[in-house]
Amino acid sequence: MQTANHSLATASPSLAVAIANPGALGTLDAYISTVNRLPLLTPEQETSLARKLRDTDSLDAARELVVSHLRLVVSVSRQYLGYGLPHADLIQEGNVGLMKAVKRFDPERGVRLVSFAVHWIKAEIHEFIIRNWRLVKVATTKAQRKLFFNLRSMRPDGQTLDPAQIDAIARELDVRPQDVSEMEVRLTGRDMSLENQDDDDDTYAPIAYLSDEGRQEPTQVMERAAQSALQGRGLAGALDVLDERSRRIVQARWLQDEGGATLHELAQEFGVSAERIRQIEAAAMKKMRAALSA
Structure with missing residues (x-):
């Protein structure tokens, strides 16, 4: 068998690109075939490379650790094909998790990287x-996320749950029955396009009967004037009560011209968890509301 170092030396240029884009090797099948042919690291090799990365920030060591575990990402990503998202995209996101795991891996804990990395990949x-998965977010709290990734498989044949089944699932997942009912509704619902998706002029889409925002009704004029004042003097004053990090989070999330930053993106920027960013955002919003009502 070839050594891991020899295989990586010959495959690293293309695989380095493939880590960011699995389609870079031509097809997804070609990518999967390539990573599955790479030999696994022995425990001794893994420990040596991890120590080298920890002590010297060696990019070569990091690359070898990542590339030798790409097959793990492929394996884990297959578990999520039922959500209708491209397999290549799932692999790409899993590779990001793998790289984060490699960066944080401690070789002195006596745990193999494969066991540590699987949690970051997932x-x-x-x-x-x-x-x-949806235009409208379906899972934002910890309980909702647990339900989102378990309820699909726990529903019998995709049928509507009766009260007894809802109570049983709630007990098993340690969540509230009403959370189970709410998530079931979200999972069985579907996104609706505002505009007509076919050429039939006789078919009405929601856009046809929504209110005309161009009409200058007195209530709308007053609302726009109040909103304009709020976004001017009021908003500036409310932002001034925040510390620098909280102000940055609020501005990035809600005050961008085109699409705000996600909790995950801000978590990477500040080096904390997405849940911590959500907590800071909630506290900042509370301070701003208090300032605006003062």
């Missing part, structure tokens, strides 16, 4: 699925 894929 977490990154979970974030991607929740961001992209």
